[in-house]
Amino acid sequence: MSVKIAPSILAADFADFGREVKAVEAQGADWIHVDVMDGHFVPNLTFGPPMAKALRPHVTTFMDVHLMIAPVDAFIDAFADAGADMLTSHIEAGPHVHRTMQATKAAGMKAGLALNPGTSVEAVTPLLDIVDMVLVMTVNPGFGGQKFLHHQLAQIRRLKELIGDREILIQVDGGIDPTTAPLVTAAGADVLVAGSSIFRDGSADAPEPYGAAITALRDAASTGI
Ligand code: DX5
Ligand code: ZN
Numbered sequence: 001m002s003v004k005i006a007p008s009i010l011a012a013d014f015a016d017f018g019r020e021v022k023a024v025e026a027q028g029a030d031w032i033h034v035d036v037m038d039g040h041f042v043p044n045l046t047f048g049p050p051m052a053k054a055l056r057p058h059v060t061t062f063m064d065v066h067l068m069i070a071p072v073d074a075f076i077d078a079f080a081d082a083g084a085d086m087l088t089s090h091i092e093a094g095p096h097v098h099r100t101m102q103a104t105k106a107a108g109m110k111a112g113l114a115l116n117p118g119t120s121v122e123a124v125t126p127l128l129d130i131v132d133m134v135l136v137m138t139v140n141p142g143f144g145g146q147k148f149l150h151h152q153l154a155q156i157r158r159l160k161e162l163i164g165d166r167e168i169l170i171q172v173d174g175g176i177d178p179t180t181a182p183l184v185t186a187a188g189a190d191v192l193v194a195g196s197s198i199f200r201d202g203s204a205d206a207p208e209p210y211g212a213a214i215t216a217l218r219d220a221a222s223t224g225i
Helices: 017-026 049-058 073-082 097-108 122-129 154-164 182-186 208-222
Strands: 004-005 032-037 063-068 086-090 112-117 133-137 169-173 189-192
Touching: 004 032, 004 086, 004 208, 017 049, 032 049, 049 063, 049 073, 063 073, 063 112, 063 154, 063 189, 073 086, 073 097, 086 097, 086 133, 097 122, 112 122, 122 133, 122 154, 133 154, 133 182, 154 169, 154 182, 182 189, 182 208, 189 208
Parallel strands: 004 189, 032 063, 063 086, 086 112, 112 133, 133 169, 169 189
Antiparallel strands: none
């Protein structure tokens, strides 16, 4: 299976999300990663279900919503209504994460489970028969542009062993660029989220640098597989 590249719109122009999404998809994005932050679970605020719903008609690939909020459950139906394809919640966001995964699937979305760098990957073991994806954070969530945490590579390798032959994707998020991409794919990652390394140069009006950055990531990632 080839690696998927999921640009994070956290690094795009917040006043122009619709055109940014169209531009980055035309430049080769596989998924669109949407970072929802509540100023409580993480020390930053972004946006909620109405923004995701407004964005949805502009997304032709796959809308991958990463919730950095607590609690989660009261918002699951709103994100289903917004058209999320994958809804990822943090294992640290509450005591009833299994219920959150069940409710996410019952609402018709794929269920993702995210882990902070301070959480052992062994904690996902009881949830592996319900999740579609596990997101191993490679920075502490909350902000783009942070430095990749190399110790998370061992967690990705261990997660790959725990997953075995189940059809569960491994996603990584934070500090992914052409230097770190081959490290995470060698460890077992399938979906690479990248914000600043894709949106650093270019714009919706001049999007070719987005394409160059996606190609550079994809090429680098393939050397790790
Ligand atoms: C961080 C977010 C990421 C962020 C990654 O909390 O979950 O998706 O956009 O940004 P970069 O790629 O710049 O590290
Ligand atoms: Zn994210």
